[in-house]
Amino acid sequence: MTTSEYNTCVRELADGLYRFACKSIGDSEEAKDMVQQAFTVLWEKREEVPPEKGKSFLFTVAYRKCMDVHRARERLTDTERMQEHFLTEQPVQHDIKKILQKALATLDTQSRNLVMLKDYEGYSYDEIGKVTGLNSTQVKVYLHRARKVLKNYLVSKEHVI
Amino acid sequence: MKLNNENIEEYLLLLADKELSGGEEEQVRLYVAANEAWKPVMDAYLAACLDDGETFVFPDKDMLLQPEENVVAMPVRTKSMPVWRIAAAVAVLIGLGFAMSRLLSPGQAGNEPEVANKTSMMRPAQTLPQATNRPAASQPVQVAATAVAQRQDASRRSPARGHQAPPQLVATLTPTMRIQAVPETLESASLNKVSVAIGAKAEPLVMQEQEQTVAVADEHKGLPEWLPVNEENLQGVNALIAHIQDLKENMQEKAQSLRNTAFVIRIGDRQIPLNK
Numbered sequence: 281m282t283t284s285e286y287n288t289c290v291r292e293l294a295d296g297l298y299r300f301a302c303k304s305i306g307d308s309e310e311a312k313d314m315v316q317q318a319f320t321v322l323w324e325k326r327e328e329v330p331p332e333k334g335k336s337f338l339f340t341v342a343y344r345k346c347m348d349v350h351r352a353r354e355r356l357t358d359t360e361r362m363q364e365h366f367l368t369e370q371p372v373q374h375d376i377k378k379i380l381q382k383a384l385a386t387l388d389t390q391s392r393n394l395v396m397l398k399d400y401e402g403y404s405y406d407e408i409g410k411v412t413g414l415n416s417t418q419v420k421v422y423l424h425r426a427r428k429v430l431k432n433y434l435v436s437k438e439h440v441i
Numbered sequence: 442m443k444l445n446n447e448n449i450e451e452y453l454l455l456l457a458d459k460e461l462s463g464g465e466e467e468q469v470r471l472y473v474a475a476n477e478a479w480k481p482v483m484d485a486y487l488a489a490c491l492d493d494g495e496t497f498v499f500p501d502k503d504m505l506l507q508p509e510e511n512v513v514a515m516p517v518r519t520k521s522m523p524v525w526r527i528a529a530a531v532a533v534l535i536g537l538g539f540a541m542s543r544l545l546s547p548g549q550a551g552n553e554p555e556v557a558n559k560t561s562m563m564r565p566a567q568t569l570p571q572a573t574n575r576p577a578a579s580q581p582v583q584v585a586a587t588a589v590a591q592r593q594d595a596s597r598r599s600p601a602r603g604h605q606a607p608p609q610l611v612a613t614l615t616p617t618m619r620i621q622a623v624p625e626t627l628e629s630a631s632l633n634k635v636s637v638a639i640g641a642k643a644e645p646l647v648m649q650e651q652e653q654t655v656a657v658a659d660e661h662k663g664l665p666e667w668l669p670v671n672e673e674n675l676q677g678v679n680a681l682i683a684h685i686q687d688l689k690e691n692m693q694e695k696a697q698s699l700r701n702t703a704f705v706i707r708i709g710d711r712q713i714p715l716n717k
Contacts, residue, residue, distance in 0.1 A: 283509050290505045299497035312501060319505045376488060377495075384491070398458060399491035405460070424454045430489035435481075 281326040281334060289334040290319060296401060297342055303396050304346040304389070314349075318342045339401065340411045343393055350389040376434075383433035391426035398423060444472040449479055457486040510705045510712055522691075530688045533681070 281289075294315060301311035318341040322329060329337050384392055390412070397403045397411060405416040405423075412419070442465055444452060452469045455461050461469065473479045704715040 283507050287506050287509060290502060294499040294502050294505060295497055298499035299495070302497060312499070315499055316501065316505065323507065377492060380489065380491065383489070395491060400493050400495075402459070402493070405458075420458075423458060424451075427454050427457055427486060427489055431482075431485040434488055435485050 281322075281329050281331050283326075285331040285334070286323060286326050288331075289322065289338065293335055293338055294319070297338055299400060300339065300393075300396055301342055301346065303384070303400075304342075304393055305349045306385075310349065314342055314345050317345060335401075336407065336411055339397065339403075343397075343411050346393060347389065379434060380430070383430045386433060387426055387429060391422055391429070394419060394423050395426050395430070442468055444468060446476075449473075449476075450482065453479070453483050453486050456483070457490055508712070510714065526684070530684065533685060534688070 297318060298311055298315050301314045302308055305311060305314070318338050321341050322334065322338055325337075384395065387395065394408060394412065397408045403411065405419045408414070408419045408423075409416045414422070442452075449469070449472060452461070452465070453473075456466060456469055469483075473483050706713040706715065
């Protein structure tokens, strides 16, 4: 990957990576640091990463860092509350989106990341498997399980749509 | 694909994941349309998908960008020059430089005999006699440029030949002068036979300290016998001039390429662009 191709990755992928990090860890400042770290790793290994693999490389790095952050946070009691607060405080959103963000916050970290990789980035089961280290069947099962949780949340008595 | 109430939810999940092909998606939608009970389920699954139009802007993008280098490829010459031509060109250039330095040096000019700047060609087809009594090899030939001196010299040393070389027909040239005089010489070369008188040790195209003398003589007024004359046709000089011209153009082309080229010095990971 050349310097020019790296800069193209920055211009095209930084926003998506930042969205993924924000939604995953629920802290914009921490998400910024994570994006910078991911691009730093990409720059250091640019000789080994072909341009077409830049996106999956960045999301792999970001996914692992998100999982590290969540593992560190598991000791904290109010992590979920903080995430839910962040996810529900998105500006100017329709009600259904607010409800969906709340539903997303109820998912475990891995399921949430799988849903975001699927819906935001449009990855296939195989591509998500490469990013997360799971096989495509596992991805499919976890994703379907997460979809059912989200659907049930949306159609529950409190949030009937 | 056979749809029924047992597997329709699986296909609804695949629909939400956008993993169905166009035909499969159409079949699922037709099945749900035919079975209204599944419509709220399908709507709920589709509503559970995140909106990918949600925009986030990473604010520190400029910090991540790296400076790009603008390297212009050097043009590649399609015509290669043989080594011997390069060596010959270098030798000629060195000789020209040496000759110019000698010409422009005031101290040297005072020690040399008066030099005619031009070679005049007055009459056609004159073959100069070969020198019979050559002077010592290290002794340069000196030809007077003035009419009086030339006539006196010729009548004293070669009375038998009965003719003298007029001053405008005789010129002593350094190597540089010789080349500068060639165009004029070549203009009339078709009508005149040009003779070159060279010192005893002089060799063509080899720049030595020994002076080379070019003499053009009239048909009726030859040079004195004592003058060592070695005939040499100037035919090769034309090719030499063309070659020098070619070299000059090549050097201009190289200089132009270098002017249009940006350079970057790389020291480890650091890149220092060289600005003009």
